[in-house]
Amino acid sequence: MAGTSSRSPIVLSDDDEPADPAAQTPPVEGSGDDEQVPRPEWLPDGFDVGVYRTGNGTPYRYYVCAVGGFEFNYEFEVLEYVSSGALGRAVEANATLEDKTTLQGKYEWLRDKPPWVMEIRAGGKNMSKLFKFYAHLDRGVRVASKDDVIRYINESKIAECPYDECDTSCEDNIIAQLQFRIAGLPPGWVKETAFRKCSDGIRKDSVK
Known part of the structure; x- marks a missing residue:
């Protein structure tokens, strides 16, 4: 896949294309x-x-x-x-990192911490409120602020959740997760995974 250190081609070679x-x-x-x-x-x-x-x-x-x-x-x-047109799209996406009014620019710091994603959950009375967390999906850690993320990275300390109205023990109330560093895509791209309740469980749909 392009973008890896193996320098393998981004395009699959046909039989007529040289492999060497x-x-x-x-x-x-x-x-x-x-x-x-x-x-x-x-x-x-x-x-x-x-x-x-x-x-x-x-x-x-x-x-x-x-x-x-x-x-x-x-x-x-x-x-x-x-x-x-991929180069043009990469240039446009990269430009959003300089604009702190965009989602990409505001949360550019998350690109340097690829295991972490932004997570939006519902809570409160009748699930009418939205709460933002930063989640390390591999370790199951969730914190509520950038400072808490840095503290966990530097000191391995998990800050106490400040939201009594939001349950983080399951996936039932997750609205979406946003990933700011995506393998194979240039800076400026964001992957959104939307969570929806279905009769057979939680459905996850991803868009970039």
């Missing part, structure tokens, strides 16, 4: 680690060139999207990524 990086990516001349890698004329703005080495030490180019952080092995992958 050497088939489309020529070896880089020279072997010095400090050598500056020439930038191909076809490479669009917003991409950088890097070098990785195979098991026998042969250096090959790869291409990095500076906005999304995705890595590509081949020219056709880069051009397909740009022509699909």
Whole structure:
């Protein structure tokens, strides 16, 4: 998947497409680690060139999207990524991080803490009130503020819940969970998982 350190292609190769990086990516001349890698004329703005080495030490180019952080092995992958509009969407999404009036900008700090999500729950009389929590889903920890998240990370201390009207012991009253760091997607994207009660349990629908 694109965006991983394995530098595997973002597009599944057809039978007619080369499986070996050497088939489309020529070896880089020279072997010095400090050598500056020439930038191909076809490479669009917003991409950088890097070098990785195979098991026998042969250096090959790869291409990095500076906005999304995705890595590509081949020219056709880069051009397909740009022509699909994905680069433009990544630029727009990244811009929201600078705007603190947006959801992405206001909660950008959660991107640096990927196990944590924002959780909205119902509570109070007739479930008419909404309460916000920050939840570490892997550990089942829920706290009510950014300061409580930092305290748990630094001191492993769980702050007492300040909301007597909201039950956090089950999923029955969860309205939604928002994830601000999503594998395979550039900064600025938010994944929302909506919770709905059904006859056979809780249904979870995710949108990005």
